Amino acid sequence: xxxxxxxxxxxxxxxxxxxxxxxxDFSRHLQGCPSxxxxxxxxxxxxxxxxxxxxxxxxxxxxxxKVRRQLDKVEEPSSPASSPRFPVWRWLAAAAAxxxxxxxxxxxxxxxxxxxEPPASAADAAASELVDAHIRALQxxxxxxxxSTDQHTVKPWFDGxxxxxxxxxxxxxxxxxxxxxxxxxxxxxxxxxxxxxxxKHFVSVFIWPDATQDMExxxxxxxxxxxxxxxxxxxxxxxxxxxSREDLVALKDLLSR
Amino acid sequence: xxxxxQFDRLVLPHLRAAxxxxxxxxxxREDAEDVTQEALLRAFRFFSGFYGSDARAWLLQxxxxxxxxxxxxNRPMDSAVEFDESLHLSPxxxxxxxxxxxxxxxxxxxxxxxxxxxxxxVIVLRELEGCSYKEIAxxxxxxxxxxxxTLARARERLQQLLSHPGTKEAVHEL
Numbered sequence: 102x103x104x105x106x107x108x109x110x111x112x113x114x115x116x117x118x119x120x121x122x123x124x125x126d127f128s129r130h131l132q133g134c135p136s137x138x139x140x141x142x143x144x145x146x147x148x149x150x151x152x153x154x155x156x157x158x159x160x161x162x163x164x165x166x167k168v169r170r171q172l173d174k175v176e177e178p179s180s181p182a183s184s185p186r187f188p189v190w191r192w193l194a195a196a197a198a199x200x201x202x203x204x205x206x207x208x209x210x211x212x213x214x215x216x217x218e219p220p221a222s223a224a225d226a227a228a229s230e231l232v233d234a235h236i237r238a239l240q241x242x243x244x245x246x247x248x249s250t251d252q253h254t255v256k257p258w259f260d261g262x263x264x265x266x267x268x269x270x271x272x273x274x275x276x277x278x279x280x281x282x283x284x285x286x287x288x289x290x291x292x293x294x295x296x297x298x299x300x301k302h303f304v305s306v307f308i309w310p311d312a313t314q315d316m317e318x319x320x321x322x323x324x325x326x327x328x329x330x331x332x333x334x335x336x337x338x339x340x341x342x343x344x345s346r347e348d349l350v351a352l353k354d355l356l357s358r
Numbered sequence: 359x360x361x362x363x364q365f366d367r368l369v370l371p372h373l374r375a376a377x378x379x380x381x382x383x384x385x386x387r388e389d390a391e392d393v394t395q396e397a398l399l400r401a402f403r404f405f406s407g408f409y410g411s412d413a414r415a416w417l418l419q420x421x422x423x424x425x426x427x428x429x430x431x432n433r434p435m436d437s438a439v440e441f442d443e444s445l446h447l448s449p450x451x452x453x454x455x456x457x458x459x460x461x462x463x464x465x466x467x468x469x470x471x472x473x474x475x476x477x478x479x480v481i482v483l484r485e486l487e488g489c490s491y492k493e494i495a496x497x498x499x500x501x502x503x504x505x506x507x508t509l510a511r512a513r514e515r516l517q518q519l520l521s522h523p524g525t526k527e528a529v530h531e532l
Contacts, residue, residue, distance in 0.1 A: 112510045116484065118491050147517055151485050154463040156470070158381040160374050161391060168373060168398050172362065175402060226403060233427055240430060286499035288407060289419070 102130040107137045115144050224319040227288065228330060228339060232323040234285050235305040235341040238294070244303065245281030245296050255282045259293055265336065267293040267308040272355050277304070297352065304342040304352060311337035320346065333357050365405050368413040373398070375414060375487055376421045382482045383425040385471050389432075397424040415489075418497045422479065429475070436475065469519040477512035484509060 102110075107130050113119045114127045131138055238244050247258040256269040262284055271279040280296040285307060292309040311332055320329040329349045330339040338356065340349045376397060381390035401420045410416055429436045470478055483489040483497060494509075495502045 112506060112513065113491075116491065116509075143517060144513060147513065147520065148485060150462060151466055154466045156463065156466060157374075157486050158378045158387065158390070160377055161387065164377065164391065164394075165370070165373055168370075168395055169366075171395055171399060172365070172402055175399065223406075230404075233423070237426065237430065240434075288404075289410070289416075289496070291499075 102126045104130075104134060104137060107131075107134065108140070111137065111140060111144065115141065115148070224317075224330065225321050225323070228319070228321055228328045228341075229323045230287060231305075231307050231339050232326045232328060232341050234287065234294075234307070235326065236324075238283065238285070238296075238305060239303065244283070246283040248281040250279050250281075252279060255279065255295070258282060263291055263293055265293075265308075265310045267295065267336070268334075268356065269295060270356070272297065272352070275351075275355050276300075277352055277355065299342065299344050299348050299352075302342055302344045304340055304344065304349070306352070306356070307339045307341070308336050310335060320349075329353055331357070361405060362402075365402055369398075369401055369405070369417050372414040372417050376417055378486060379418055379421050379479070379482060380425055382470065382478055382486075383422065383475055384429065389428070393424055393428050394421065396428075397421040400424060412493065412496070415493050415496045418483070418487075419499070422497060426475075465520070469516055472519055473512060473515060476508060477515060480505060480509045481512050481516065 107127060110119060110123060110127050114124060119127060131141065247255055249255050249258075250271060250273065252269045252271045256266070259267055259269075259282060267282075269279070269282065273279065277297040277299055280298050280303065282296065283294050285292050285294045285305075287307060287309065290309065292307050295306040295308065297304045297306065312335070316332050318329065318331040320327075322328070326341055326343050327346050327349055328339055328341045329346070330337065331353055332338070333356075338353070340352055342349060373394070377390055377394045380394045380397070381387055384390050384393060397417075397420050401417055404420070408416055470481065473481065479498065480494055483494045489497065491502050491505050491509075494500075494505045498505065500508065
């Protein structure tokens with residue numbers, strides 16, 4: 102093992118994450134290499150000063166019982182959750198309460214919901230996560246991992262990164278120009294996200310394999326963003342944007358053609 | 359309600375870890391209180407979808423997402439992460455900073471808080487919470503290779519900040 106290799110293993114060695122053969126190689130190298138030895142010592146010294154300094158943040162007094170009380174309120178939707186200091190908190194408590202009470206799902210055709218309502222179904226709760234992911238992606242530099250209007254560039258980019266092939270089509274002629282694609286994480290799994298332009302807005306279309314029997318379409322509004330979700334060819338789609346519901350339905354129709 | 363019992367048993371024991379991560383990501387105990395509460399409610403709301411075995415990693419993932427969403431809303435400069443670590447490096451001294459500089463704890467806190475959130479979170483998860491690379495990968499949704507390189511860069515940067523507080527990050531690292 103030379104020094105360049107050794108540097109790559111330094112941190113994994115320090116963290117006890119090397120397998121036995123590599124760890125043995127590394128120790129042998131250390132014995133004959135003062136420079137790597139010093140590097141390791143420096144890292145160990147920062148680590149031990151961090152441990153000695155007691156940097157773990159203790160819980161504020163009474164915090165756990167406060168959290169428990171908030172959770173209690175979720176279970177008793179009749180008791181008003183009150184915390185004037187943090188209105189979002191109160192709103193979320195109501196949302197969670199409603200989620201527990203209502204449950205179930207409703208059909209796309211039955212939905213004409215106003216914005217600002219709490220999520221009323223598992224689909225709503227899931228979509229709220231995707232809306233958050235879309236909002237995060239709107240931060241500069243986060244929108245796309247591969248930026249191209251060419252479907253033949255975007256589609257192969259996903260190869261090897263995910264275990265399914267999202268259908269990628271440029272819809273510029275229909276006024277939904279392809280902007281690019283990115284990977285996102287939703288409920289702990291990696292999903293594909295295609296980004297389309299719509300006038301001055303962006304639409305994220307999240308796509309992941311869905312082995313369930315659920316063929317329903319869902320739609321809703323979360324924090325002022327519209328979303329619709331549907332299933333085709335074993336994949337679940339969810340389109341999110343701050344455009345109109347009609348725009349998303351049009352995009353869905355184009356993608357399912 | 360059975361869900362609640364399960365939640366209390368599996369998730370609540372990790373409240374301290376949740377608060378610790380939020381405090382370091384937000385650099386404020388007060389904001390961390392609000393955001394941790396919000397994250398716990400969120401976790402409870404999504405709890406029926408939790409089938410994994412690692413409740414701590416699952417909760418910390420939610421805390422982390424809640425923190426970033428909060429930062430984007432309230433302190434957009436803070437969450438514009440990878441690209442502008444240098445933005446966080448305010449020139450150090452000032453009378454208060456000098457007064458704080460005394461203890462080792464303050465010195466380390468100061469250096470940690472100057473790291474970008476992405477660097478800070480891997481250090482906090484690894485050194486303070488003792489998470490494995492695999493756990494960090496699942497909490498941060500990064501591949502393990504990225505966890506390793508982020509951690510290596512973060513430690514180098516931390517060493518640099520501890521030996522020369524207030525320095526700007528070298529351009530090639532941006």
